[in-house]
Amino acid sequence: MNEKKYHIFQEFVENIKKEERYRNFFEITRLRHSWPVVQHNGRNVTVWCGTDYLSMSVHSVVIEAVQKTIENHGVGSGGTRNIAGTYDFIVELENSLADLHKKEKGLVFSSGYLSNLASIQAIGNISNKKMIIFSDELNHASIIEGIRASGCEKFIFNHNDMDHLEKLISSFPIDTPKLIVFESIYSMNGNIADIQGIVNIATKYNCLTYVDEVHAVAVYGERGAGICDILDLSDKIDIIQGSLSKGFGVIGGYITGNATIIDAIRSGSSGFIFTSTMPIPITSACLASVNYLKKSKIERNKHWENASKILKLFDLHGISVLSHRSNIMSVPIYGAKKSAEVSKYMNENFNLYIQHINYPTVKKGEERLRITTNPSHTDEMIEYFVNSLSKTLKILNVENWNESNVLMHSSNLNAIYNKILHLESNH
Ligand SMILES: Cc1ncc(COP(=O)(O)O)c(C=O)c1O
Incomplete structure (x- = not known):
């Protein structure tokens, strides 16, 4: 060079x-x-590595869905959802994911990374950068980048350390907008978050909660809904984020939550609005995988x-x-x-x-x-x-x-x- x-x-x-x-x-x-x-x-x-935890990448249910969809609907989505039309498979997938996590609404992005980055950034926009974000020190790069892009003030708490988290949060007035961001299972060491501890603190100090269940969805729970579901805490978490590329074996990411929150993120997220929708066969494969793993x-x-x-x-x-x-x-x-x-x-x-x-x-x-x-x-x-x-x-x-x-x-x-x-x- x-x-x-x-x-x-x-x-x-x-x-x-x-x-x-x-x-x-x-x-x-x-x-x-x-x-x-x-x-x-x-x-x-x-x-012996990677994240195709359930071998869904080669599962006949997923492969047949792709083949059938290509034959009937072609490949490309035609552009962004805003200007090219929102095709039916993606709406169905969002409804299925909302149902998986027992939430009102879902929103699909083209990767898990993007769903974290774009959603957390949008929370910054929506709150006029007034949200104070509390983030576990071992959170994934996509969360870290999302917080950086949000422009909000942030505090990092020691990994899974509830005393430290409470100490940080308790110094803010009860009506200051606050968000705790964490993972349900940490991708590099397999530690599971103290979700009940986080919910207790969030309730006491009036905080929103955002959990990344990327490595838990498909793999944990009766229907593959992840760890919050196993602990019966899904309804105590405001935003549950997941990936379609790991246990579900395809590609894509999503958030689920209350209809008002999801609608605001849909409207305020640059990384959602200004990028093309996932290819139709890929969405169809995700849908087949999610629906199949709810039962199998x-x-x-x-x-x-x-x-x-x-x-x-x-x-x-x-x-x-x-x-x-x-x-x-x-x-x-x-x-x-x-x-x-x-x-x-x-x-x-x-x-x-x-x-x-x-x-x-x-x-x-x-x-x-x-x-x-x-x-x-x-x-x-x-x-x-x-x-x-x-x-x-x-x-x-x-x-x-x-x-x-x-x-x-x-x-x-x-x-x-x-x-x-x-x-x-x-x-
Ligand atoms: C905790 C966590 N969140 C998000 C992501 C990004 O997900 P995706 O690979 O679907 O982009 C990863 C990727 O490894 C991850 O480990």
């Missing part, structure tokens, strides 16, 4: 390379009939069965995980270099793909392997995977930084976990 005007880009990349956080993507060919085995450089490799428990059951088998085998092999109580199994590996080495070793020696997670996705020194399973993993695959991971950790002499979930603060979290685990094991 000899163009002088490009030097800032070059320096940026050189710096992240020096810091060992340059991202090399792992190229794969996904094959419908062999999933979770994919092709990588001409080899069969089994995938087969995929959820198998997912949970596999997760619990893996956790048991981890115990046997002495492999520590950050949260023993969720479907997101993060194995701590100290150091960006070491975690990359583990991933590489697993791929080259055992034909396994497990992505290492580095800064800035997680804090420096808290690098990890984020392991996820899906209903397509067989018992043989599970055993082979855990044996291979155990061997790799020994061979590479890996140092664990597990601090046995220091990330949890609140004493009533145990009760929450017990309730969730009890319900999931009764699936």
